[in-house]
Amino acid sequence: MKRNVENEIVIVGGGICGLATALALHRKKIKSLVLEKSEELRATGAAIIVQANGWHALDQLGVGSILRQTAIQIQGGKFISISEDEQKEVAFRINQEFRCLKRTDLIKAIANCLPMQTIRTNCQVLSIEIDSATHYPQLLLSNGSILQAKVVIGCDGVNSMIANMVGLHQTKLMRFSTCVARGFTKYTNGHQFPSEFAVISRGQVQLGRIPMTHKLVYWFVTRLSTSQADSTISKDSNLIRRSLLESMEGFPIHAMDMIRSCKLNSLHLTDLKYRPPWDLLLNKFHKGTIVVAGDAMHATGPFIAQGGSASIEDAIVLARCLAQKMHNTKNMMIGRCIVSEAFDKYVKERRMRIFWLSLNTFLVGKKLDTKSWIVRLIVIAIMVVLFRDRDCHSRYNCGTLREEEGDYI
Numbered sequence: 209m210k211r212n213v214e215n216e217i218v219i220v221g222g223g224i225c226g227l228a229t230a231l232a233l234h235r236k237k238i239k240s241l242v243l244e245k246s247e248e249l250r251a252t253g254a255a256i257i258v259q260a261n262g263w264h265a266l267d268q269l270g271v272g273s274i275l276r277q278t279a280i281q282i283q284g285g286k287f288i289s290i291s292e293d294e295q296k297e298v299a300f301r302i303n304q305e306f307r308c309l310k311r312t313d314l315i316k317a318i319a320n321c322l323p324m325q326t327i328r329t330n331c332q333v334l335s336i337e338i339d340s341a342t343h344y345p346q347l348l349l350s351n352g353s354i355l356q357a358k359v360v361i362g363c364d365g366v367n368s369m370i371a372n373m374v375g376l377h378q379t380k381l382m383r384f385s386t387c388v389a390r391g392f393t394k395y396t397n398g399h400q401f402p403s404e405f406a407v408i409s410r411g412q413v414q415l416g417r418i419p420m421t422h423k424l425v426y427w428f429v430t431r432l433s434t435s436q437a438d439s440t441i442s443k444d445s446n447l448i449r450r451s452l453l454e455s456m457e458g459f460p461i462h463a464m465d466m467i468r469s470c471k472l473n474s475l476h477l478t479d480l481k482y483r484p485p486w487d488l489l490l491n492k493f494h495k496g497t498i499v500v501a502g503d504a505m506h507a508t509g510p511f512i513a514q515g516g517s518a519s520i521e522d523a524i525v526l527a528r529c530l531a532q533k534m535h536n537t538k539n540m541m542i543g544r545c546i547v548s549e550a551f552d553k554y555v556k557e558r559r560m561r562i563f564w565l566s567l568n569t570f571l572v573g574k575k576l577d578t579k580s581w582i583v584r585l586i587v588i589a590i591m592v593v594l595f596r597d598r599d600c601h602s603r604y605n606c607g608t609l610r611e612e613e614g615d616y617i
């Protein structure tokens with residue numbers, strides 16, 4: 209077995225969080241290596257909504273202005289509810305920055321700012337353990353080699369192998385009974401939709417629609433999942449489209465046409481896994497010099513469109529905490545105690561933020577999920593008390609990557 213020693217900081221997973229973490233560390237002059245199991249960087253799920261807090265975090269990474277050029281600002285929206293005999297429409301304003309980005313644009317913009325050789329694709333981490341001699345983590349890779357690292361940051365998504373092997377979660381992943389399909393529709397002669405976020409619902413099916421340019425529209429459909437059938441359907445874009453059209457019976461013609469003429473290669477159907485919010489109150493999230501971030505730390509449903517932005521916030525806070533501690537030592541040393549203290553600070557700063565985000569998402573998801581009107585009423589009552597201010601999550605500011613007091617280089 210090959211032994212491949214001495215990588216100081218290894219990030220497992222080259223999704224939004226892993227890349228953002230590598231870039232945040234790079235901005236703090238700290239080198240890292242990203243290991244991604246796929247053959248190339250993936251951007252599953254067509255597009256991603258980024259709200260004001262996410263744009264603030266992207267600005268800290270230095271990629272906000274370039275990304276704004278490809279994502280139009282959404283100023284408002286409307287909820288349309290359709291039933292057999294009537295249609296109700298409620299308009300809402302969006303007071304803060306709200307744009308929808310192509311996932312590929314986001315991934316590329318971050319990856320392009322990283323130094324060469326930061327990302328190693330086709331490199332799956334199979335297991336992690338602590339070396340009994342050095343007390344540092346070592347990773348077994350799919351090519352059979354062992355990589356020793358001083359720090360491992362698990363950004364390996366919802367089914368995080370790092371979190372599972374190190375035992376960082378108290379509870380198991382759970383599933384909403386809803387699933388989501390997402391895709392793009394391109395209108396060669398331009399579309400007629402205003403620059404607004406429209407949500408059309410009929411029974412337990414919901415369609416969200418956001419124009420990205422005057423020709424391209426991003427949309428998502430949530431419906432109750434039929435676990436077994438969906439696992440077959442999700443493998444075939446034609447089947448996804450057909451199943452969406454069936455579940456959207458009674459929706460307006462323009463909505464049906466949008467699904468009918470979608471770009472098949474952008475279609476993606478996924479079930480929704482989450483960690484219960486209380487898991488986030490109980491967990492330690494790091495063990496020695498191993499830590500988790502992004503969905504590996506706080507898998508939530510997509511109902512308030514904040515998982516990706518929260519992952520970028522994680523990256524900023526993690527890099528800041530690590531840099532502050534390291535810069536306070538001689539030669540930017542990565543000692544176990546230093547790293548552990550930095551991770552304590554990171555977890556302390558993130559815990560309540562991700563708890564409130566996760567609770568808000570959980571309640572919105574439950575409201576969609578449940579067939580019981582009593583449960584729905586209870587959920588609405590809790591939301592009125594706790595989340596009367598709907599925009600509070602997007603006003604959050606994760607702070608800067610700039611030097612702060614006590615952080616000297």
Ligand SMILES: Cc1cc2nc3c(=O)[nH]c(=O)nc-3n(C[C@H](O)[C@H](O)[C@H](O)COP(=O)(O)OP(=O)(O)OC[C@H]3O[C@@H](n4cnc5c(N)ncnc54)[C@H](O)[C@@H]3O)c2cc1C
Nearest residue numbers: 221223224225245257333365502503510513514515516517
């Ligand atoms: C339907 C849906 C809609 C969403 N919409 C929004 C939205 O509008 N706005 C928003 O902010 N968020 C949204 N989200 C949430 C957002 O997509 C996630 O929070 C975000 O992608 C998490 O990024 P991540 O890097 O933590 O995980 P991932 O994107 O899952 O990346 C993990 C990476 O790790 C790699 N990996 C896994 N295991 C290993 C291993 N063992 N070795 C090496 N590599 C490995 C994977 O290949 C992957 O590239 C949505 C989610 C869903 C499901």
